[in-house]
Amino acid sequence: MENKKIIIIGSGPAGLTAAIYAARANLSPIVFEGFQAGGQLTMTTDVENFPGFPEGVQGPQLMDMLREQAKRFGAECIMKNVDSIDFDNYPYTLQVGKQYYKTFSVIIATGASAKLLDIEGEENLMGRGLSTCATCDGFFYKDKQIHVIGGGDSAMEEAIFLTKFASKVTIVHRRSKLRASKIMEDRARSNPKIEFMFNYSPIKFLSSSSGVLDGIELKNNQDSTIKNVKSDGVFVAIGHNPNTEIFKDSVEIDTNGYINTFNKSSKTSVKGVFACGDVQDSVYRQAITAAGSGCMAAIDAERFLEEGLTE
Numbered sequence: 001m002e003n004k005k006i007i008i009i010g011s012g013p014a015g016l017t018a019a020i021y022a023a024r025a026n027l028s029p030i031v032f033e034g035f036q037a038g039g040q041l042t043m044t045t046d047v048e049n050f051p052g053f054p055e056g057v058q059g060p061q062l063m064d065m066l067r068e069q070a071k072r073f074g075a076e077c078i079m080k081n082v083d084s085i086d087f088d089n090y091p092y093t094l095q096v097g098k099q100y101y102k103t104f105s106v107i108i109a110t111g112a113s114a115k116l117l118d119i120e121g122e123e124n125l126m127g128r129g130l131s132t133c134a135t136c137d138g139f140f141y142k143d144k145q146i147h148v149i150g151g152g153d154s155a156m157e158e159a160i161f162l163t164k165f166a167s168k169v170t171i172v173h174r175r176s177k178l179r180a181s182k183i184m185e186d187r188a189r190s191n192p193k194i195e196f197m198f199n200y201s202p203i204k205f206l207s208s209s210s211g212v213l214d215g216i217e218l219k220n221n222q223d224s225t226i227k228n229v230k231s232d233g234v235f236v237a238i239g240h241n242p243n244t245e246i247f248k249d250s251v252e253i254d255t256n257g258y259i260n261t262f263n264k265s266s267k268t269s270v271k272g273v274f275a276c277g278d279v280q281d282s283v284y285r286q287a288i289t290a291a292g293s294g295c296m297a298a299i300d301a302e303r304f305l306e307e308g309l310t311e
Contacts, residue, residue: 003091003102004030006301008075009082010109010243012039013287014277016066017294018107018301023073025302029107031070031077032096039063039111040278041287048139050287059127062287087250087270104308105272105301108251108259109294110243112278112285117149117236121205121213129213130205132236134158135286143167144232147216149202151175155237156184162235163193170194170229174201174221200227205234242279251275258282266297272308274300 006022008015011033022029041047041059048056057065067077078096086093091102114132116122122130131137134148138161146166148159151173159169171188176198178185188194197218204217206228215230242257252260252269259268259275266274276297277290 001093001100001102003104004028005103005305006030006105006107007032007094007101007103008107008109009094010034010039010107010111010277010279011037011067011077012041012063012109012111012277012290013066014111014279014290014294014297015039015107015109016063016070017291018109018276018298019070019075019077019294020066020073021295021298022107022301023070023075025298026074027302027305029070029075030101030103031075032082032094033077033079034081034110035079037063037067037077037079040114046140047136047287049136082246084246085250087273090272092272105305106274107266107294107297107301108247108268108273108275108279109277109290109297110279111290112240112242112258112282114236114240115238117202117238119202119204121207122236124211125205125207125213128207128211129232130234130236133285134161134235134237137233137235138162138165141166141233145230146170146233146235147172147229147231148235148237150237150239151178151180152237152239153180153184154239156180156188158235158237159188159194160191163191166193166233168193168195170197172197172200172202172216172218175199197229202234240278240282240285242282244279256282266293266300272301272304274304 005027006029008031084095094101142165145168147170199221200218206215208214259280274297276293
């Protein structure tokens with residue numbers, strides 16, 4: 001097997017930005033895109049907060065542009081999943097299907113997936129009135145009446161943020177008490193735009209004749225009655241799962257499953273292994289911050305390789 005200088009795992013804004021920088025540094029990166037090339041932005045329609053697009057841009061279009069930019073400088077993009085990695089022996093070995101690749105450095109950019117409810121209408125209405133990111137999509141709901149699903153700190157944060165735009169935000173929670181911290185619960189309860197629906201679970205998202213979200217079908221968890229409520233928009237805020245399953249036994253990960261990076265860099269606990277984007281960021285989770293950390297990871301990897309080659 002030929003030893004590659006760098007392999008990037010993941011093809012969202014972080015992974016593709018890393019690929020652009022690595023390719024321009026003549027490192028000939030391979031990007032394993034996974035089977036959902038482009039990451040979460042491929043599920044987003046209008047992206048209006050990414051710099052350089054005054055009229056906004058479609059999420060899939062933005063990812064296609066980043067991919068073509070990386071390929072222009074020599075990155076190789078392969079739409080396959082990485083099945084396993086051997087970090088015990090250097091250079092590292094990656095298994096991709098029946099093929100094996102050796103590399104001197106790895107950039108992990110596998111992102112995080114929003115937890116979903118897995119109910120009828122969810123898949124079809126995502127980006128059509130249904131969202132998992134208030135800071136991404138809240139602007140589209142000025143003076144609208146919307147709902148937030150969840151009862152933890154994430155749901156309270158999303159609801160409070162959305163009151164900047166919406167006329168009313170209703171938090172729907174399946175239990176009679178919130179799971180959020182006391183300070184976040186107090187902030188939500190004291191906001192005049194926020195109301196609560198306790199003991200209700202969504203069982204179906206309803207669509208209009210034009211194929212956009214129209215409401216939610218809810219089940220009362222105390223008496224099992226069914227209730228339909230109209231909604232201009234729904235935000236599912238039940239947390240995120242960082243995509244770190246294949247790294248959990250080899251790279252240091254925090255209690256929530258995110259990869260730890262050190263010293264204000266993208267360096268992980270394993271030499272020559274770097275992490276960027278949502279897989280190591282539980283705070284911001286934005287396309288632009290992911291792209292910025294992808295740039296950091298490529299520069300960190302380039303410096304690591306330069307030091308190794310001169311030793």
